[in-house]
Amino acid sequence: MNQPGAIPLLSVKDLTLRFGGLYALNKINFEMHANESLGMIGPNGSGKSSFVNVLTGHFKPFSGEMQFAGQSMLGKSAHQLVGLGLCRTYQAVRVFGNLSVQRNIDTARLFFAEEGITEHQYAQYLDWLKLTPVLGKTAKDITLFEQRKLELMMRLVLKPKLIMLDEPVGGLATSEVSEMIQLLHELKAYSSVFVIEHTMRVIKELADRVVVLIAGEKIADGPPSQILSNQRVIKEYLGSAHA
């Protein structure tokens, strides 16, 4: 799929995160190429969110190396990583609740003085996410699904190369989950996607490759079909009902 020797979009070597004596992440090695969609699964507390937090500059790693499109990410803070094209969303929906939807988007657009997305592209994103009718509303008054879409919108205006989504369908109704999966499929046209999920449907339908974390260690990495039949993954995470 990718030519050998091509610079990976994201590459992580021996990444370790420690909280005192506890290893939240233990020597994670991992690569991801542009236009690849990656899924990450694992039980609660296995280090998935910590992994995203380290990569996006919210936590400092204890040791290891990480690179984004060939540039080292060590020592870069969250806002600097946005400049490289790395964006994230949060497990619990996170928007500026007291501000209007429009103001939320405008705030994200402040990042670029001039070289931001074009007005045409902006209108296209708004239309695609069906956010136009709620632009004037206060962000806390719109539905959770709309807030999730607003989160995507606020990332897209940052011209991301990679969006890391932490449980993008958390709390959504079943019908909305299908719609969100469809949106995330279409999102791949604009950016590479890295998604943490507990809903296996999302992983099965979206990810080209799945990484499994358990207790801070990567125990499997491969295509969904292979991962979902891996004995250890079934035993420690999925449970026998999935087999």
Add this chain to the structure above:
Amino acid sequence: MKIKPLHALLTLALLVLPFLFKDNRFLGFILGITYLNIFWATGMNILYGFVGLMPLMFAAISGIAAYALLYFIAEWHINFWFALPVATLFASFIGVLLGLPSLRLKGFYFTLCSLIIQSTLTLAFIFFPKFTNGDTGINQISPPLWFGEPIKGYAFECMLALMAVVGIGVSYFVYQSNLGQRFVAIREDDVLAESLGINVVINRVVAFFIVSLYAALGGCFYATYIGFISPRSFDVLSSLNIWLFVAFGGKATIAGPVIGSILLAPLPFLLQSLEAYKDILSGVLIVLITLLMPGGIYGTYLAWRNANK
């Protein structure tokens, strides 16, 4: 940026008022003090209203500027107008340094930290009499000269009026600008703001610098207007008073701090006969505001207007 006729009219009123009280020195003085407080409250609102940090060391920064101003004038034998920018910048840099805890603390914890800084500096004003003349204070401060003539009376009030108007203008400009939008984003959710590419650290430092400029400039004019300063002029009660003007009028709005100052700043003078009861009154006001009108007068009015649209 659009300026409404009403705003222009009110601005004009602020500038014209000193002429009306030209001959009534008592009311004129109250007016001057009110202008100073409008300026201060507008400054504090940039940090408290827009960025969401409550800087209780505000008065201390004013104090540093005032003492520095008098020290520079006395030691270097320089004109007020040369000492003013030096003292203002000096105090503003100290203000930025005092703001550094905000890079790690926010909300209640920052407020507590700023309270400690304020108390420490009040003590420092008392215990470094070389610069401050200690508890006795410095009196008979000569007013600034304008082409050899001392600025006194209503001329000083005109100057303070101009300063207040410029202060409101700058605050309005900041609020409308991208900088102001970033401030509000940081107030609402600093982690989210950071992940949208906003440099929270730099923006907080910039905010502290702007607010310290307000505090310091106000402090320098306060000292020369009143003619007397002591550590008490810049203690925690002064900070709390300015905070009260912001909260009472309506934080995070442009008009709020102005309304709060106009309504509350003259009270201690008009109610002079009540003596200690003034402080009780201001305490009661703080409690009432926090409980009944979290948005302040203007904020409550805006909410009411939106609800009845």
